[in-house]
Amino acid sequence: KNEVEQSPQNLTAQEGEFITINCSYSVGISALHWLQQHPGGGIVSLFMLSSGKKKHGRLIATINIQEKHSSLHITASHPRDSAVYICAVSYQVKAAGNKLTFGGGTRVLVKP
């Protein structure tokens, strides 16, 4: 069974600061997902990556397959980035779809 650990659990930053959230997992995976959950509960997929680095706006996600570790960076953070960020890993099971195992989430609060 894959264990997914995120750190920190909670993070408070001032607007404009650089934020890093870390995720580690225990078993080899097909892909790693970063999700954003807004206060109302809705979840948005931010990134899915299996190697290297992806960038979307002020968000950057990196993964190191050998070290079983991924990071999500938020540059020039803004109060609207306040949310819970969830790391999830998927592994391929034949004819069983794309099952996700989730980390516990990191609650980010960006103060103006």
Added chain:
Amino acid sequence: SQTIHQWPATLVQPVGSPLSLECTVEGTSNPNLYWYRQAAGRGLQLLFYSVGIGQISSEVPQNLSASRPQDRQFILSSKKLLLSDSGFYLCAWSIGALTYYEQYFGPGTRLTVT
């Protein structure tokens, strides 16, 4: 474009009552479908997934069941709710069974069992 709908958005039910939550996807065919639950203060947990009509796999033994009567319809049910069934229920879909794709989540149903 694809959309995923869930209803109801919120639900308050007494212990022992039945449950039916519905999820539908538009704009795609033969999606993989998933039901997740997020209990208060806890992380997301996969409950059921389906790779086709009538094909349901359960991840966690419990008093919940799932059905997929149509290609783009996924239903979560219970005959008798428990207090521990309270939580935020999310439906999600993805494409592909033998390769990995992003999962797209519905807006969720917040269930309170009293």
